[in-house]
Amino acid sequence: MTREEALAKATDAARRAAALAGEAERHAHHPDHPHKVAPLAAAGALWADVARAHVAIATELRAEIDLAGGSEDGR
DSSP: OOHHHHHHHHHHHHHHHHHHHHHHHHHHTSTTOGGGHHHHHHHHHHHHHHHHHHHHHHHHHHHHHHHHTSOTTOO
16 A cells, blocks of 8 residues: 555545534434434544544555655655
C-alpha cells in the first residue's frame, strides 16, 4: 500500500463515518426510529476507527520515506 492509497482509504472511511453519524442524528430526531440510532452510531464509530488506522499507516509510510531520504516512488 502506498501513502496515497492509505490516505484515499482514510478519506473514504471518514466520509462513511460522517454519513453514518448524519443518519444516526436524523433517526435520533424521528419518534419512530430511536432503535436505529445505536447501530448507526456504532457503525460510524467503526468507520472512524478505520479512518484513523489508515492515517496512522500513511504517517508511518511517510516516515519510512523520509528516513530513506527519497520519494515514495524511489526517486
